[in-house]
Amino acid sequence: MIFKNCYILTENGYLKSDFEFEDKILNLKKLKSTGLNYENKKIIPGFFDIHTHGAAGFDFNNAKSISEMQKIIDFYISCGVTSVLPTLLTDSDEVYKEKLAMIYELSKTNPIIKGIHMEGPFLSKEYKGAQLESCLQPFNKDKFLEYQNYAHGLIKYITISPELPNCKEFVKFLISQNIVVSLGHSGATFDEATVAIKEGATSFTHVMNAMAPIHQHKPSILAAAWFYDFCYNEVILDGIHVHPEMVALIRKIKGENKVIGITDSLMAAGLPDGNYFIGFTPIYVQNHDCKIVGSSVRAGSTLNAFQGFLNYKKFLNCADLEASHIWSKNPAELLHLIKNIGTLEIDKNADFLVLDENYNLLETYINGKCYYRKDYKL
Secondary structure, three states: OEEEEEEEEEEOEEEEEEEEEOOEEEEOOOOOOOOEEOOOOEEEEOEEEEEEOEEOOEEOOOOOOHHHHHHHHHHHHHOOEEEEEEEEEOOOHHHHHHHHHHHHHHHOOOOOEOOEEEEOOOOOOOOOOOOOHHHOOOOOHHHHHHHHHHOOOOEEEEEEOOOOOOHHHHHHHHHHOOOEEEEOOEOOEHHHHHHHHHOOOOEEOOOOOOEOOOOOOOOEHHHHHHHOOOOEEEEEOOOOOOOHHHHHHHHHHHOOOOEEEEOOEOOOOOOOOEEEEEOOEEEEEEOOEEEEOOOOOEEEEOOOHHHHHHHHHHHHOOOHHHHHHHHHHHHHHHOOOOOOOOOOOOOOEOOEEEEOOOOOEEEEEEOOEEEEEOOOOO
């Protein structure tokens, strides 16, 4: 297929040209061949959300069927997500095993799924946030392998708390299993985080949320997140979990290549304020702010990825290319998938979005197939 006269977001900025693709990108140049007129349309890389629990009234911990999980995936695609890691929070063994197997089945018909993010169960009680304390566990290699067996190898990313005993050995084990390790839900000291980093941890989960803050006399996990230049920082870009000026500070410290936009979205994403659940824990949403019922503890967001992309542009007053790096290229780099996704280059997967001049999302393509199209006329 060929789109004519469009603006293609390349690593050098927008290029006005033709865009030829099948399942891969074939050409980014003017062609003599005829095609569809996409005059003034923008073509940008699809988004990669590596931390999201649900949307549209369902989440991956409590979905009763694959069809309910499919509704979550369809919502993601309608918001510009072309790659995703369905995220499971801490739960019972029974729930984990059932949902890991279900997500694996879901992945067979959904190329958007690039793996699973396990946010737990190897987390600290002190900074558990919305995680179920009764289901938290100490590091256990055999237990992880059991989970991975149910997932048929689909677990690619895990959040752990580095202050738990035997962290060094556990991180070394995870790295040997080709798992990308992120640190979070943690009151770890700088030194405890450093142990995990030296063994191969390369990311920090929803930075500045559910982690010990900066203190001049007690260097913490947050200090480590900002100190180690090669480590990535997940940031919830709803403007609620992290104030826009603090987002700008994180960007100033880490640079545009080590910040990753996430939604950390719950079942309430795409729905009005009201009462919902995260897993099996009741929450309430007021003015898009999600909290556990009866407490002031935040529990994820109602953000969608497209709004997160627009928010980042607004918060930083930056160009589309930087915002695209935050939502597309950087997560692909972290998950070692940059060879195939994350940027618009010849021979990469044709995973892209079509926007109009007013930044309305018109179409979402995955592997060259249109999975979402807004009702509009070319």
